[in-house]
Amino acid sequence: MRIDRLALLALEVVADAVARAALGEVERTWGHRLALEYLVKIGAAERWQAAAFWEELAWECHPRDYEHGAVYMQTTRLTSALNAWSYNLGREPPDPVEMAHRVRRLALAEGTQQNPCMCNRYRPGERATIREFFGAKLFREVNDGPAIVHPKDPGWVVRLVDGEPVLDQMTWGFPVTLRGKRGQPLKPKPVNNARFDKLGGYWKHWAQSPANRCIIPAAAYAEAVGETGHMTTTWLSVKGEPLFAWAGLWRESDEWGACYTGVMTDNAPALADIHDRSPVIIDRADWSAWLTAPLGQLARFDRPYPADRIAVQHTQIPWKYSGAETTNNN
Template identity: 65%
Template sequence: MMCNRYNPGERQLILDVIPANGNGAQYNANPDRVHPKEVGPVVRLVDGEMVLERMTWGFPVTLKGSKGQPLAPKPVNNARFDKLGAFWKRWAIDPGNRCLIPTAHFAEAIGPKGKMTEAWLSVPDQPIFAWAGLWSNEDWGLSYTGVMTDNCIEFADIHDRSPVILDPEHWHTWLTAPLADLYQFDRPYPAERMAVERTDIPWVKRKAPGQGPLL
């Protein structure tokens, strides 16, 4: 499974790192973890200004069934880079539908099936890094999805894909450039710039009788 939980970091830290207008995101704190269908912070351009907003993680994408019938929309929280020019083109081709997802750490499941645990990855020299994303304001209101690329070979045991991590000098390019110029970011982020914390925390926590699902 690709990334489906991450820690966005504190609101003020995000604003300290990313020069965005946070007036439209007046809230006390970000959650420690964001899961699909939950709300997280997103930075996008509005009239040329970077603005911090809150949106729901997961695009309402309508797929087709075995007989070609449209199925009920489902939240899709990750977009493969190699499909930006195909499945995701209607959003990716328009710079106005691109965003930065502030991230302090993201998680992946490691270990054998049924015994998977959490591994948390970060970029030590960036307390908040920008994960490349797309956003939309359609059926479910404001929503976003994170763009994924190949993982570095050093982390192949964790997952074969990883979030597209943009260094600060590339933020403007992601938010404004033609789609053809974005493919320079379709590459693994250097392992030597990342840190991994492998934990014994179960990826799927068991729930008590009568309790809702836990992640």
Template identity: 55%
Template structure:
């Protein structure tokens, strides 16, 4: 029974690494069982339950963000394993569980990154974006958040009728995955298109120039390290207040117009030994 409870919670943490978590009665019962056995205290279970869905509050912390949230959840699980005299799952097994909830991850691709690549960035000032890309705004929009997280609105530059236009779309393509019993889950924002998957999962959009776009940014965050020991690093272009990275966009039934960023990592990244920030 204890093994089943812990596996249920491991599955919830795997979902959290890929995006939003759909909390269930099974997860609640698993936490109650751990309290019943004495492995977990009431306040720990409450913190675990809240952290599963409180992704934005954790992600807004300046020094740790989403990775601190995952670290905390995994740390709680590890402590409960130890109290029960059980061995925590191996890192590779946890990676496999996390990839189950990321539709664009290929286990045979030869790359070891988890589904959580860039999960927040800062677009910068809208007027500066307009001037830099000589783009006109198609309609009136709110300014949007200063730091954009998956399923939030962000600025996108694309071509329309031969002109550069600036629009606001939802960050992340909605992808509907299925649970253990085959039931459809809530749509998840897949906000990063892996470069090595552009000819497979993303081909239907990447192969069409009209579905390509630019994502303006002043800087963006990357997770560095292995699960449970990750840190956050911010990247930007030293000589430019605004830059852009390649993106894809489409119109969805769930969220209207949405976009995703094409991500990879190159050798030009250099870490500042004092601040821990990477400049390109």
């Protein structure tokens, strides 16, 4: 199919809309409508596809929604449409890395200094320390797993079995299976964060069941800080404690077996320069409540953890090195 300047412009407008959707709500414009109409006119898009894209843009969300699966799937559906229309015009779709850079540039231009996707690595601590700290017995014998856990890596969780805390190992992230441009199933993607204020909605199926709640043992979690292309790793932990309890959900999946996701809430204002969200950290006296109480009684955990109890360790380790302190950074 022959592509002209207007077609290229239409694809660029659509790509911009996709990037803005990754940051939050999109204000639909006549430019979006004209771009979609032109793609339909030249045969790159079906009318129903353009209509679905237009409606998808109207979905109400917020930048902090990014860590829950609904927004992940929304932006993926928009991206799939953009990729299909690019292929139909004989062009390669936008490179995912470049799209990520585009999102980041928009975030910076609009005054959002944080990386839209947060908390995707943490240190679980040593197995023996975890067992002692939580008083948990080992559920089954497995390897220790990585020292720094990333989405789709194995990590430790503490959950109740017959009323007793056990230490189990699962995959970090609930799998979301998407489809390619020809309808073929793609490899599942891990959704590793869940917004607390969505526990009664998107995550309710698991959050309302105490049996599907868990605690994620963590020694520290990481955030990316700095300008795009020069972001460094900052580690956050609880002062005076070898570990802390991060509220989590878990379930069995066909794709990866047992898997878990971490629950997020607002960050303390004093730490907002690092990120406006943080893990839900539960003090020792409240571990049992998180694991056993009805969902309606958990609202008290949806609050910023006190900044004066958080230790912040800024490093010069580039974020792209996955937090590995032994990496040669030269």
